[in-house]
Amino acid sequence: MQVRDAAEWAASLPLAQALREGAWLYPVVETVHIVGFAVLVGAVAMFDLRVLGFGRQLPVQALARHLLPWSAGSMLLVVPTGLLLFIADPQSLLANRVFLLKLGLILAAGLNALAFHAGPYRSAAAWSQQAPALARLHALLSLGLWIAVIACGRMLAYF
Template sequence: MEQLFQWLQNSPLGAAVRMQGDLFPILETIHVISITATVGCIVIMDLRLVGLVWTKRSVGRVIGDALPVVWIGFVIALISGFALFASHAVNYWRDSWFVWKFVFMAMAFVNQLVFHIITGKDLHSWKASFQLPVSAKVAGAVSLALWIAIVACGRMIGFTMDV
């Protein structure tokens, strides 16, 4: 694994992000803008799913409003994040906060998948007044907690990583 990351770090992409003037902070800025849009829209969906707010609009509609932004933002965050990772791949890989960030992201992905396949399979027939099943509320709460943890881990990398 480390060999692969060493190769990535030495690749033209890794070298460029590491050494080319303002490229690193530019990518960081793009990463921050995309994650705030994405995480914020996930929070919107989760809060609705937990049933805390905006109960006049159905869960399906709130998800329909926010989900496109989540995916567009996620793809931008993924690309900019990959370029940032390439600059110091080995160091990121050795940072435990970085690893935890991806463990939590995998958990959030599984949580979302389970919700869409099982709990929320008839989501679009749920009216605004529909009494949300406990499993849906739990899925929302778990997602909320995981994404808070993901942001915290991401922020910690900047403090702990050895370069």
């Protein structure tokens, strides 16, 4: 099945039709998506800011143990609601460069997080008050990528 065929199939689902035609369903799903995204990006941003040197009195690993479950748990809201928003109008979203950029940025942010946790974070117990330069670079990249994702999500309403 090609992407275009899959998009047409998704758009034909009764749930997709309800999202398009109902007065409340789409706005409720979008609100839950935004709340989940706020928790995700908020937790990531707080952690990234700590890696960058803010709040040095908080141990990095202790903060990670507190924030990472929030960011992971928020995915239980973000992913399903994002898919629901997508099936409401998949053809136009797939033709929208801003949407495709948003997906690429999300992928880049995820790969950055994986590289951070597989790389510099493995030695976090040995970090003194300041994280090493590579860890700070990952944190800066993370913040920039998530801000760009937010900007793309907002711009979808205009493009």
